[in-house]
Amino acid sequence: MWHLITAPVLLPMLTALVIMLPPVHYSPMRRRWLSMISAAIQLILALMLLLQVQQQGMLHYAVGNWQAPFGIILVADKLSVVMVCLTSFLALGAISYGSAGEDEKGSFFHPLFQFQIMGINGAFLTGDLFNLFVFFEVLLIASYALLIHAGGKNKTKAAVHYVVLNLSGSAIFLFALAVLYGTLGTLNIADMTVKVAALPAEDMMLVKAGGLMLMIVFALKAAVLPLQFWLPATYSSASAPVAALFAVMTKIGVYALLRVYSSVFGEGAGPLAGLAADWLLPAGLATIALGAVGVMASRDFRKLVANLVLVSVGTLVSLVALQTELSAAAALYYTVHSTLVTAALFLLADLIANQRGKAADRLVSGRRVIQPVLLGGLFILAALTVAGLPPFSGFIGKLMLLQAATEPTSRLLLWSFILISSLLVIIGLSRAGSTLFWRISGSDASGEKAAPLQVFGVCWLLLASPLLVAFAGPLTGLSQQAAAQLYDTAGTVDIILRQPASQGDTP
Template identity: 85%
Template sequence: MWHLITAPIVLPMLTALIIMLPPVHYSPMRRRWVSMISSVLQLVLVLTLLFQVQANGMVHYAIGNWQAPFGIILVADTLSVVLVCLTSFLALGAICYGSAGEDEKGSFFHPLFQFQIMGINGAFLTGDLFNLFVFFEVLLIASYALLIHAGGKNKTRAAVHYVVLNLTGSAIFLISLAVLYGTLGTLNIADMAQKVAVLPAEDLMLVKSGGLMLMIVFALKAAILPLQFWLPATYSSASAPVAALFAVMTKIGVYALLRVYTTIFGAHAGELSDIAGDWLLPAGLATIALGAVGVMASHDFRKLVANLVLVSVGTLVSLVALQTELSAAAAVYYTVHSTLVTAALFLIADLIANQRGKAGDRLVSGRRVTQPVLLGFMFMLGALTVAGLPPFSGFVGKLMLLQAVIEPGQRIVIWGLVLLSSLMVIIALSRAGSTLFWRISGNDSDGGKAHPLQVFAVCWLLLASPLLALFAGPLTELSQQAAAQLYDTSTAVHSILGQPLKEVSP
C-alpha cells in the first residue's frame, strides 16, 4: 500500500511522457483530456494517501529498498501530504482553465505543467536535502518554460530575471549542501537531526554557516524581503493558469524553512537550535509591510494579486519564526487558504482583462465587462476571503495566526502589522473593484464570455474558502496534527533510522 507514496511523483511524470507521444501529442483535445483525467486521478490518490497517514501515522518509503540514511527516502507525514493535496487540488483548477484555449498559445503546455507538478510534489515528499535540490531544479526548469508560454516582451524580461536569480540560488544551495555533507557526512534530514544533536564543538560554525546559507536559498524561493523583488513582475506577467500554479511555488520555500529549522535545527540541536529565528521574524514582518504597500500602489489587478502573495508569504514566515506548535498549525491552515484564494484571483484577473478591451486589468476606467454579475460575484468572494473577513476561511486563518502569538511584546508588533495590512488590503481591493466594475467609459465591451472550463476552474478554487470555513473544526485539528508530527522529531528519527534521537552532547 505504501507504494502509493510514489504516485504524486510518478503519475505526473508518466502523464507528461504520454502527452508527448503520438497519437496524444497530435490532438489538442486528447492532450487536454489526458492532463485533466490524470489531475483528477492524482487528487483521488493523494486524498487516499492522506487518510492512510491519518490512520497509521508517518511512514517513509525507501526507493529500491535502500534504507536511510543511504537510499532515496520519501517521507509522508500529515504536513507533507496536506501540501501535496493542496497542489493537486490547485493543479486541477489551473489545468482546466488552461484547457479552455490558453494551452494552445505555446508549445508543450501540458507536459511542462505535469513536470512542474512532479517537482512540487517531490519537494514536499522528499526526506533528504539533496533530493530537495533535485526536485527544486525539476520544478524550476519547467517553470522557466511555462513563464514565457505564449511569448511577449514582458514575459521574456521577467523570465530572464527569474532564471538568473534562481540559478544563483541553486549555486548557493549546492555550496551549502557541500558544507553540510562534508561536516555531517549525510544529507538525510532525519540523520542530520541525529548528527546535529551530538555535533562536536569544532564543527559548530561550519554547520551553522551551511544552515544559514540554506536560509538564504529558501528565502529566495519564498520571496522574502530583501529577496522578493522578482516576484511581482514574474507572477503578473505569467499567463493566468501558470500564475495560479505559481501561487504554491513560494510555499515550497516556506515549507523548506519550516521543515529544516524544526527537524534539523530544532530544540534538540543545542547551540544550533533556532539559528534562523532572529532573521526570519523581522524579515517576515518587513515582507508583510512591503506587500501591503505594494497592494496599495498597484496600477493593475494582476500586480495587486502578486503583492497579495507577498503579504501571505510574510505572514507564513513570521509564523515559522515563532517556532511553536500553535504557529505551525496556523501556518498549515493559512497556507491552504492563501494559496487557493490568490490562485483564484489570478484567474479572475485574466477573465476581467479579456472582457474590458484595451483597458485590460489596469485600474483605470474602461469598457463594461461582458459578464458583470458573474465576474463581480467572483471578485467579491475572492476579495472578502483574501482580506480575512468573516465568515470566510481568511478570517479563520487570521484568527489562528493571532492566537499563535503568545508573548506580549510580539503581540503588539505582529497583531498591529497583520491587522493594519488587512485594512490596507481591504482598501486596495475596494478601490480595485469599484474601478473595474463601476468606472465605465466608451462602448460596451465586445469581448467574449468566459469559457465553461474557465468558470469551473474559478468556482473550483473559490469553493475552497467556504468549505475551509464550514469545516474549520476538523481542518484545524488536521493542522494541529500536522504541527504535532512536525515537532515530534524523536519519533520521526526513530521511524526512519530505527534508533532514538540522541541527547545533545554536553
C-alpha cells in the same frame, strides 16, 4: 498500497510522457482531457494517501530499497501530504482554466505543467536534502519554460531575471549542502537532526554557515523581503493558469523553512537551536509591510494580486519564525487558504482583463465587462476571503495566526503588522474592485464571454473557501496534528532511522 507514496511523483511524470507521444500529442482535445483526468486521479490518490497517513501514522519509502540514511527516502507525514493534496487541488483548477484555450498559445503546455506538478510533489515528499535540490530543479526548469509560454516581451524580460536569480540560488544551495555534508556526513533530514544534536564544538561555525546559506536559498524561493524583487514582475507577466500554479511555489520555500528549521535546527540542536528565527521574524514582518504598501500602490490588478502573494508569504514566514506548534498549525491552515484564493484571483484577473478591451487589467476606467454579475460576484467572494473578513476562510486563518502569537513582544509585532496590513489590503481591493466594475467609459461591452471551463476553474478554487469554513473543525484539528508530528523530532527520527522502510515482500 505500500507504493502509494510514489504516486504523486510518478503519475504526473508518466502523464507528461504519454501526452508527448503521437496518439495523444497531435490532438488538442486528447491532450487536455488526459491532463485533466490525470489531475483528478492525482487528487484522489493524494486524498487516499492522506487517509493512510492518518490511520497508520508517518510513512516512509526507501527508493530502490536502500535503507536510510544511505538510500534516498520519501517521507509522508501529515504536513507533506496536506501540501500534496493542496497542489493536486490547485493543479486541477489551473489545468481546467488553461484547457479553455490558453494552452494552445504555445507548445508543450500540458507536459510542462505535469512536470512542474511532479517537481512540486517531490519537493514536499522527499526526506533528503539533496533530493530536495533535485526536485527544486525539476520544478524550476518546468517553470522557466511555462513562464515564457505564449511569448511576449514582458515574459522574456521577467524570465531572464527569474532564471538568473534561481540559478544563483541553486549555486548557493549546493554550497550549503556541501558544507553540511562535509561536517555532518549525511544529507538525510532525520539523520542530520541526530548529527547536529551531537555536534563537536569546532564544527559549530561551519554548520551554522551552512544552515544560514540554506535559509537564504529558501527565503529566495519564498520571496522574503530582501530577496522578493523578482516576484511581482514574474507573477504578473506569467499567463493566468501558470501564475495560479506559481501561487504554490513560494509556499515550497516556506515549507522547506518549516521542515528544516523545526527539525534539523530545532529544539534538540543545542547552541544552534532557533538559528533562523532571529532573521526570519523581522524579514517576514517587513515583507508584510512591503506587500501591503504594494497592494495600495499597484496600478494593475495582476500586480496587486502578486503583492497579495507577498503579504501571505510574509505572514507565513513570521509564523515559521515563532517556532511553536501552535504557529506551525496556523501556518498550515493559512497556507492552504492563501494559496487557493490567490490562485483564484490570478485566474479571475485574467477573465476580467479579457473582457475590458484595451484597459485590460489596468486600474483605470475602461469598457464595461460583459458578465458583470458573474465576475463581480466571484470578485467580491475572493476579495472578502483574501482580506480575511467573516464568514470566509481568511477569517479563521487570521484568527488562528493571531492566537498563535503567545509571547507579549511577538503578539505586539504580529498583531499590529497583520491587522494594519489587512486594513490596507481591504482598501486596495475595494479601490480595485470599484474601478474595474463601476468606472465605465467608452463604448459598450464587446468581446468574448468566459468559457465554461474557465468559470469552472475559478469556481473550483473559490469553492475551497466555504469548504475550509464548513469543515473548519476537522481541518484545524488536522493542522494541529500535523504541527505536533512536525515538532515530534524524536519520534520522526525513530521511525525513519530505526524501522525498516518498505520491504520487497510487503504488500
